Amino acid sequence: MFYDLNLPYPTQPDMAYQQTEFRKRVDLLIKFGYQVVAYNHVISGKFNTNKISPIRKLDVADKLPSGGQQPTIEQLTRVTVVIEDASQNYGLTSANSAISSYDIVAVQPTSEKIFQNACGTYEVDIISLEMGSRLPFYIKHGPVGLAIERGIYFEICYAPAIRDAASRRHLISNAQNLVRVTRGKNIIITSEAQRAIELRGPYDIVNLGTIMGINQAMAKECISTSCRAVVMHATTRRNTYRAVISFEPISSLKQNEMWKVGHDEKVITEKSDFKGVSKRVRLSNDDNDMVEGNEVEKSQDMEIEQ
C-alpha cells in the first residue's frame, strides 16, 4: 500500500482550471497505484479556532469506466502550520477544535529554536522542512532523537527536485543530512506536486531514496509503512482519550464482530438507541474470562449505560 501524504490543495478550489489540474493529479496517483492521499492545506500565522478545514474530498468513484474494477483511493486531509515565531502561541493543542477538523497535522519550523520545540513538545504528526532551499539551521541529533521517541515523522518532498536543478541540489544535500541524523528512521517521502507532471511512481521514488542514501527496503518503508504509522499516530491523537481508550458507534461494527456486544437482541437495540458512545475497547480481560465471557460483557455494557 503506497501513500502520498502531501498533495497541495488548490488555493482557490472554485476556479475551474485549478479544479481540473487537481483532478488530474489525483487521477495520476490512482493510475500509479497509490492507495492513500492526503490533501495539504498550508496555514501561516496563528491557528484560530475558526480556521476549519476548507478541503472538500473528491468523488473518486464516479469516474469508473464501465466494466472492470477501478482502484480507488482513500482521501485524508492535512494541515501544515508554518511557524515563524517561537514565542507566539499557535494554538496547536488538542483543545483547538479547528485542529481536529484535519486528519493529519504538520508543522514547518523556520528556525532552530522552533525546530527544537517542534521535536520536543508540539502535538503534531509530521515535521516538514523546506528542503528545496538552504535550511537556516543544522539538523541536530538531540531534538531529532526526541522526535523519533515521540513517534513524530520527518518529511522529504521530492517535487522541488523535479522542478529545477538548484532545488535538486539542496534537496539531495538536506535529505542526506536528515538521513544521517535519523539513521533512516522516521522519514516519510511525499510529493508536494503542484502539477501532475511532477508526480512519480512509487518505485521511482524508492530508487530516488537510494540516491539520497536510504537503503532500498527503508526507502520503500518511507512511502508505505512509515506513512501508515503517521496516519495511525494522527488518529490516536485525535480520537482517543490519552491514547488509551476510544469510542465507536455500534453501527460501525462488522457482522463478524457483533459478538463483542453480546447475544441479547434487546441489549443491542437499547444500545443503538443510545447513540454514539456504546462500544468500549476492552483492555485487559481477554483469555481467562472466556468461559463466562457473555456475562462479563453484559455487565460491562450495563456499566457503560449507566
Place this chain on the structure above:
Amino acid sequence: MVRLKNRWLLFEIIFEDTLQRRSTSTKNVETLSSKDVYSAIKDSIKTNFGDYGVGCVAASLNVKYFSPFTNIGVLRVSRDHYHIAWGAMTFISQIKTKNCLLRVLYLGATIRQCQLSAIDYDRDQILSLKRQAELHDDAESVNVDELLEQSSSQILAIE
C-alpha cells in the same frame, strides 16, 4: 572472465497533454523515436550525475525498443549502475519540446521477463483503448487481436 550482467528496465512515458484524454495517445503529432528517448536519458544523466555518471553507464546504456503507439520502451543498462540510469529517468520532465514523465514499470535481470511484462502491459493498454472506443461509439473500432499480435511479435523481436 566474468560475464557482464545487465538490468532491463521497462518504462512508460506519460505526456502532460494526454493525461486527461488517454485515448488520444495515438494521435501524437510528432512521435518520438527510440533515439530521442536515448538522448533524453543520456542528457539527464549528464546533468544529474555528470561526466562520472555518463562514463559509468555509457558502455551499456541502450534503448532496445520504444513503441510510440503505447509509449513504452525497454532500456538496457549494466547491473552495477542501473540506479544512476533510473534516477536520471526520474528527473526527466521534458523530451524534445513536450512535457512528460517517465515511470519504470518493470525491472528485470533478463530480457525475457521484461518482454513478457511488456506484452502484458500492452494488452492492458490496448484493451482499455478498445473499451474507451466502445464508450464513445467510435465507428472505426480497433481490431484488437491484430494489434495484440503485432505488438507482441514486435516485442519478442528484441534481441
